[in-house]
Amino acid sequence: MTAHEVLLGDWRVAVWAAVKGVALFATALALFRISERRTLAAFAPFDWVAAVAVGAVVGRSATASDTSWLTGAAVLLAIFAVHSAIARLRFLDPVRRLVDPPLRVLVRDGVVDQRNMRRCGLTPTDLEAIMRQQGYPGTSSVHLAIFEAKGAVSVVPTPPPQGSPER
Secondary structure, rough: OOOOHHOOOOHHHHHHHHHHHHHHHHHHHHHHHHHHOOHHHOHHHHHHHHHHHHHHHHHHHOOOOOOOOOOOOHHHHHHHHHHHHHHOOOOHHHHHHHHHHOOOOEOOOEOOHHHHHHHOOOOHHHHEEEEEEEEOOOOOOOEEEEEOOOEEEEEEOOOOOOOOOOO
């Protein structure tokens, strides 16, 4: 095999791979358009799995000489159908418990729960940064800090003492 063949290959194969890639991209785009609208920031873990699977199918099917557009489109359709079914079934408690990670209390009344921090893969430095990003100098003024199912941390401040003016 020559260097030319290794580096450039057959231009006709490359053109057809590009055509198939564009067709698969358009197919995935159409399927995304008709599926539920979820923002990237609001992705649950099952959304990420679907997004990665779609990317893998588009990438692999476009460059595989033994995979047609129809095969790739069928796989995309199956992924979108399963994703849509899971999104709807999450309204049922057993499915939601299976699919969505549980909420974890990281801070309760200023006290950090080290066990939940480890479960969430957060270090004390991570928690300090999260507190600063949300406008808290530390955890002492925090009633609850909750690691949400989608990976964000929600912070509930300690309520002011009775009879003191609200912030």
